[in-house]
Amino acid sequence: MKYLFFLIFVLTSPWLQAAPLAFITNQGEHTVSVIDIKQQKVLKTIPVGKAPVGVVTAPKLGLVFISNVDSQDVSVIDSKQLQVIQQIAIGGSPVGLALSPDETRLFVADWTADRVHIYDTHSFQRIDSIDVGKAPAGLLLSRDGQMLIVANRDDNQIVLVDPNHHQPMQTLAVQKHPFGMSLSHDGQRLYVVNVLSNSVSIVQLNHLSEPMQHITVGEHPYCVVESLDGRYLMVTNTQDDDVSVIDLTLGKQIKRINVGAVPEGIDIDPITGLVLVANWSSGDLSLIDSQQLVLIKQIKTGDKSRAFGQFILQ
Numbered sequence: 001m002k003y004l005f006f007l008i009f010v011l012t013s014p015w016l017q018a019a020p021l022a023f024i025t026n027q028g029e030h031t032v033s034v035i036d037i038k039q040q041k042v043l044k045t046i047p048v049g050k051a052p053v054g055v056v057t058a059p060k061l062g063l064v065f066i067s068n069v070d071s072q073d074v075s076v077i078d079s080k081q082l083q084v085i086q087q088i089a090i091g092g093s094p095v096g097l098a099l100s101p102d103e104t105r106l107f108v109a110d111w112t113a114d115r116v117h118i119y120d121t122h123s124f125q126r127i128d129s130i131d132v133g134k135a136p137a138g139l140l141l142s143r144d145g146q147m148l149i150v151a152n153r154d155d156n157q158i159v160l161v162d163p164n165h166h167q168p169m170q171t172l173a174v175q176k177h178p179f180g181m182s183l184s185h186d187g188q189r190l191y192v193v194n195v196l197s198n199s200v201s202i203v204q205l206n207h208l209s210e211p212m213q214h215i216t217v218g219e220h221p222y223c224v225v226e227s228l229d230g231r232y233l234m235v236t237n238t239q240d241d242d243v244s245v246i247d248l249t250l251g252k253q254i255k256r257i258n259v260g261a262v263p264e265g266i267d268i269d270p271i272t273g274l275v276l277v278a279n280w281s282s283g284d285l286s287l288i289d290s291q292q293l294v295l296i297k298q299i300k301t302g303d304k305s306r307a308f309g310q311f312i313l314q
Contacts, residue, residue, distance in 0.1 A: 026302030
């Protein structure tokens with residue numbers, strides 16, 4: 001009988017059933033808000049390290065990694081129990097995070113040390129560190145896992161790193177202060193947001209010698225994501241409190257969608273196509289219909305919501 005009651009409790013616990021989930025870092029209150037995207041509400045608020053910024057989800061491992069700038073560590077969240085199970089000491093200023101496709105290695109951009117650190121995701125031990133350039137922010141792994149892409153803000157460039165041999169392979173100049181990045185769904189195009197140039201650079205990863213395309217957006221853009229059909233890019237503009245919509249066929253901005261105050265992190269739910277935007281100053285999450293290109297809801301999260309990285313867990 002006790003086992004039956006326990007089984008019923010487990011099967012009916014909302015945080016064990018809920019999927020997909022969004023993990024929103026609240027830098028001002030040292031927490032992560034967990035959002036049930038289907039129900040469009042906050043499930044739980046989890047205390048983490050000091051000043052959480054970056055996030056990356058690991059669905060195979062059932063983990064979520066959070067970079068904490070002020071406590072100089074990474075919090076590891078169990079995505080089933082929704083609680084922190086480990087703190088990984090980093091040192092420096094951890095910002096951007098990325099995972100290898102098999103989720104065995106975690107890559108951490110150390111903003112002040114100008115390095116990317118590599119960690120084993122089972123032992124949580126550091127494997128190596130790579131010198132990459134000034135103020136590394138956004139990190140991405142190519143779809144095949146053979147290229148680590150680093151946005152070096154203060155060098156105005158991206159660096160392509162061999163993630164297996166831990167060596168930089170090539171640098172590419174973009175525009176001023178590259179920060180957030182994302183890949184096209186087919187993995188062939190890289191989108192780089194240039195904060196001080198108010199632009200997005202498009203890099204053809206299979207043809208690196210081709211000239212880049214630069215598309216103008218709003219003031220101080222931060223992060224970018226592609227719509228599920230590959231038709232649009234959505235870019236957060238931190239100083240305009242809106243999201244730019246870029247038509248990739250036309251190669252230009254076609255619309256602006258008002259969201260919360262100082263939008264930063266952005267991600268897309270691969271099931272519903274909902275675009276989620278974390279708003280720093282208003283401390284909330286904006287939900288955008290990526291087909292109709294309209295705002296449909298605001299969800300209160302926490303103080304200084306940032307969610308820099310891939311924050312939706314399926």
